[in-house]
Amino acid sequence: MNIYEIHKSNPDIFTQLSLRNQLFCYYECPQKAKIIQLYSKHNQLTFTLSGKRIFRHGNKKWTLSQEQGFLLKRGAFHQEIPDDFSDWKVLVLYLKDDYLKQVFEEFRPHFSSVNLPELDMEMIQEFTIDEKIKNSYKSLLPYFSKPHLLPDSIFEGKFKELLFNILIHPDNKQILAYINQIVDNYSIPIWEIMEANYFYDLKISEFADIANRSISTFRREFEKHYQTTPGKWLTAKRLEKATLLLQTSNKTISAITFDCGFKNVSHMSRIFKEKYQLSPTDFREQKKQGIDII
Template structure:
């Protein structure tokens, strides 16, 4: 599910402002299912005000509690409800690359850019929230609750102040390194997108969107890099991941089906047997 489209299409549930290349959001998460499969086509900056959610992206797991947050790069992920704390109040911003680059370059002379850590290839970058950052995003809540129109310049000033304080926090240097790389022309390579997201049941057009490319450009660059088609490569990667989980975990076949991006258990079992000559249950019994 494209979470940006979901948010944009439901302003009654997700309070929002839309300005240029930014979507501002403030809401109490209406999630009812234990786990949601989502993907975001834009950078998503999220601040947790209260409650908790657990995020799974590739092989990594992140817990977001009160007064914590993260930057999600364009990626697919699983959003899980905690069994003990189901509520989640948050503020989030969808930021296109060009907007982030523009704001970063405005602030560049004032940012601590010496000796930044290497560019991370993780899709989720945890964020430290200090008092100044918290004050910035909490000060936006009254604007979401008013019915009068608001000058866009006010919101942009508030967002710039928020981003500046995120950037200068010395505990956010990995995040700063990522935005610095964007401003310096970094484009996420095909392999980085695919290695982080192959286990999610997305359309090829969704993968192309995560890679910030047209579908035709995505297919062409993919085949140039991997020497095969996206469909064949994705299937092989999912099967290898499923085999590894069968060998090394106690997860059920149903759980492995879900976590490896297969449509359903019967579909997974059939193609697993075609590949390895044994059903998933038989394969586990032999290892």
């Protein structure tokens, strides 16, 4: 599910404001399912006001609570309700590249590009919140109930103050390095997008969205790099991951199907039988017995 479009198209559930075509949302999460798959084609800053949620990407997880802020880069992830269930009230700020560049350039003299860290390839990046940052994001909240209380220019000033306080904090250089990369018009390589997200059940158009490319450009760059089509590559990568999990984990077939991005168990079983002439269950049993499978 495209979380940005879900938020944007449901203002009755996700209270929202728009500032220069940037979407800001403040809401109590209505999630009912234990875990859901989401993706976003825009970077977002997320601040937890109360409760918590778990975000998972690949084999890593992050617990979102009031102690930390989070930057979610373009990509897919799983959002999970923790076992000690509690409501989750959250402020989400979607930031498009052009606007980030504009704000960064305005404050560039205040940012040092010296000794910035190597970019962390993780899609989810936590950052430090101090009292100034906390006060900055909390100052935005009253305007969700009274959106015309202040002119846009004043509200924008409050948002810029928040972003400035995040980027100027000495513990948040990883965030500064990432935004500095965006400002430099860095185009994320196709391989980086695919290796980080192939195990999610996404359409080719959704991978293109995350990569910030048109479908035709995405396909052209993909085939140039991988020398095959996206569909064939995705099937092979997902099958490779499923094969490994069947041999090295005790996960159920259903869980492996979910973890590898197959649409459903019957879909994975069909792919498996085409490759090995065995169902996933039979494949696992023969491997346990030490039977070689050609």
